[in-house]
Amino acid sequence: MQFKRNISLFVFGFFCIFLATPPPAVAVIEDVLDVIHVVKEVTVGILKAWDIVQETQIIKNIEFPLMREKQRKVLQRLKEMSRQIEQTEQKYAQNVALAVQSVSEFMSQNAPIMAKMTDIEDTMNRISSRFQQMQKYEAYKDKLESSTLVTFAEWTVSPNAYSVQHLMDRLHLILLGAEEKENTTINLLSMLGQTYEESTDQICHTQQSAQQFVYSLYTDIALTELKGYIMMEFSWMMLRLYGKGNFTQEAELMRMDYEKRTGRTLKLLREVMRRADRILWCCDPNKFIKGENYDEVTRLLQGYIENEVDLNTEETCRETCDFYQSTRSETCFKNLYCARQPRCTGKLYHCTFVDSDMWVCPASRNSARRYEYIEYENGRVLGQRSSCVRGTTKVDSWWRYLFWHCSYCFCLCDExxxxxxxxxxxxxxxxxxxxNRVVTGLRFKKHNRIFHLQIQEGEMLPRGAINRTSLTWKPIEDYQIFDRDVRNGRDYHTLSYESRSIDLDDIYTSDNSFVVVGVRFRIVGAHLNLEAKLAEFDFKTGKLISPEANSFWKSNDNTDVSGDRRQKINLIDPDMSTRTIVKSIPDSRHNQYIDFVNTNMNKDAAQSTVPFIDTQDVISNPPVPLSGLGIYHKGRTGYGGFLAPKIMTYDFTPHVRVPQTIN
Known part of the structure; x- marks a missing residue:
């Protein structure tokens, strides 16, 4: 009975006593991450297997058929536990593979860390190889000789450099370092997490936040350690079953070591996950394809050539181009060049004089551009000169009455x-x-000329999991701006020269009992402002708790003139976003805003509106609930960059329970 009591104390101590004062034991056990839950289930299964062995008296002449029956029962229990581990491995296989591949890629130049990773991989492979051998014994449990199992058991627990016990100690040492040098920042797991967070390409490749990446690596290690633990428990069972000794103290010491190692690992994991970033965003694609991975706001502010004589109702040329900072195209004097180009029917802003005479290369008729490029007689070129499919048009200014120069001005058209x-x-x-569906991803989508924030939704399962088969992109509402009962300012917002700002925010909650279930834009002043809807849920069951009653909309209400004032991001002489030869990087932060502006006059003849809109899917792998979301800007100096959504994965840190050692 003492032996069984020790096992019970181990299970209770390992899973029910934590650093903080815990809730009732059952709630504590269930309110944990999947892998920790599996460890608990397997440990309870081992306790039940020991019940079978405990009935056996340690005598050499015990009846052989009875021994065979107990052997069969023990192996059957082990088979059930092995199946649990296999199912968990399959569930996380893709995530683990991506995490391990990422380590190989972004750490390839760091020889010391790669050496440690090679050691870890070698050690884990040895443990897994022996575990597979034990699984073969489970499959042939009715035909095995007792000597085969005894030999395997002795080999597993022998106190030498080849035993499973030694391999597990080695794995722990490589990962965390010596216990006397305890440090939650100077260890392999922390270094990998920090380096991964700084490697933006890897985040985009794996589609895992830094916290998810760390958890994926831990999952692989924890399941490997669990395999080793099962093998050692199995070995002590077999040796006791076949009368090789009592092994009560040996098994107890083994459990104490496993409990101590796991407790230390979980403590470190909790701290690393707490510090790890949970933001996910998309890198630029390898090739930009309009309508597929990016889109544009078009003709918001666009370069436009107009003669001064057409910028006023009197058809005079008494002023200079700079005089006309806000005007309209009023006439088309003598059907000159004004009659050969699409007229700007909106307002004209910030007119300026470049040179008197020019050659204009018009864009194709179905293009949102007006001009491909403009070449002035003084040699200055606006835009990128290339072959002109439609042929260039000569445009010359002229003198009136020898006193007034009727100059062609370069203005910005808001039409x-x-x-x-x-x-x-x-x-x-x-x-x-x-x-019970929650938001798991975001993307911009242009439909009927309207930009929408489209959500990916999925069914939430217990312990923060998402049913992959349920993942769908919620269909966009199919309405158009000219439909009956559709109004500007209520159903949609129209950008204009006076109202073309968008706020850049991270909207999230620090209350870990809420997840994102909705998103919308609203207008605050003249800014587009993001809001997220959050609803309460139960982590253990994965169920939303009365979502209509226990939900709320959250936003950042600061403006550029009130509250914690927003800072503006200015695009300096921006070229088209897709012309950059290096990938964009995030350059905005929470509580900022950016204006949609025209591209630089010299670089693009001011023909495009930037930033462009990144329309790639922003999702995590594995899919998880979200604690928040946001809008940010990414780009490079001298380019317009992209507006894009980002997501904040659910914070699983509180569900990493750290056990205490029993006194």
Missing amino acids: ISIKSDRYFNLRDTESNVEN
Whole structure:
């Protein structure tokens, strides 16, 4: 009975006593991450297997058929536990593989760390290889000789450099270092997490936040240690079953070592996960394809050539181009060049004089651009000169009455037209909470010339898991700006010269009992402002708790003139976003904003509106609930960059329970 009591104390101590004062034992056990839950289940299974062995008296002449039956029962229990481990491994296989591959890629130049990773891989492979051998014994449990199992057991627990016990100690030492040099920042797991966080390409490749990456690595290690633990428990059972000794103290020491190692690892994991970033965003694609991985606001502010004589109702040329900072195209004097180009029917801003005479290369008729490039007689070129498919047009200024020069001005046209896609959806977009679905991903999508924030939704399962088979992109509302009962300012927002700012925010909650179930834009002053809807849920069951009653919209209400004032991001002489030869990087932070502006006059003849819109899927792998989301800007100096959504994965840190040693 003393032996069985010790096992019970181990299980209770390992899973029910934590650094903080715990809730009732059952709640503590269940309110943990999947891998820790599996460890608990397997440990309880081992306790039940020991019940079978405990009935056996340690005598050499015990009846052989009875021994065979107990052997068969023990191996059957082990088979059930092995199946649990295999199912968990399969569940996380892809995530672990991506994490390990990432380590190999971004750490390839760090010889010391790669040497440690090679040692870890070698050690884990040895443990897994022996575990597979034990699984073969499980498959042939009715045909095995007792000597085969005894030999395997003795080999497993022997106090030498080849035993499973030694391999587990070695794995722990490589990962965390010596116990007397305890440090939660100077260890392999912390270094890998920090380096991964700094390697933006890897985050985009794995689609895992830094916290998910750390947990994926831990999962692989924890399951390997669990395999070793099962093998040692099995070995002590077999040796006791076949009368090789009592082994009570040996098994107890083994459990104490396993408990101590696991407790130390979980303590470190909790701290590393607490510090790890949970933001996920998309890198630039290898090739930009409009309509597939990016899109544009078009003809919001666009370079436009107009003669001064057409910028006033009197058809005079008494001023200079700089005089006209806010005007319209009023006439088309004598049907000159004004009659040969699409007229700007909106307002004209910031006119300036470049040179008197020029050659204009018009864009194709179906393009949102007006000009491909403009070449002035003084040699200055606006845009990128290339072959002109439609042929260039000579445009010359002229003198009137020898006193007034009727100059062609270069202005910015703000024109609402069929070629101007400048609309953002203001309607709520929410997940199907009635079917326990939550937001798991985001992307911008242009539909009917309106930009929408489309959500990916998935069914939430116990302990923060998402049912992969349920993942879908919620269909976008199919409305158009000219539909009956659709209004500007209520259903959609129209960008204009006076209202073209978008706020860059991270909207999240620090209350870990809430997850994102909706998203929308609203108008605050003249800014597009993001809001997220958060609903309460139960981590253990994965169920939303009365989502209609226990939910709320959250936003950042600061403006550029009130509260904690927002800072503006200025794009300096931006070229088209897709012309960069290096990948964009995030350059904005929370509580900022950016204006949609025209591209630089020299680089692009001011023909495009930047930033462009990144329309790639922003999702995590594995899919998880979200604690928050945001809008950010990424780019490079001299380019317009991209606006894009980002997501914040759920914080699993509170569910990493750290055990205490029993006194």
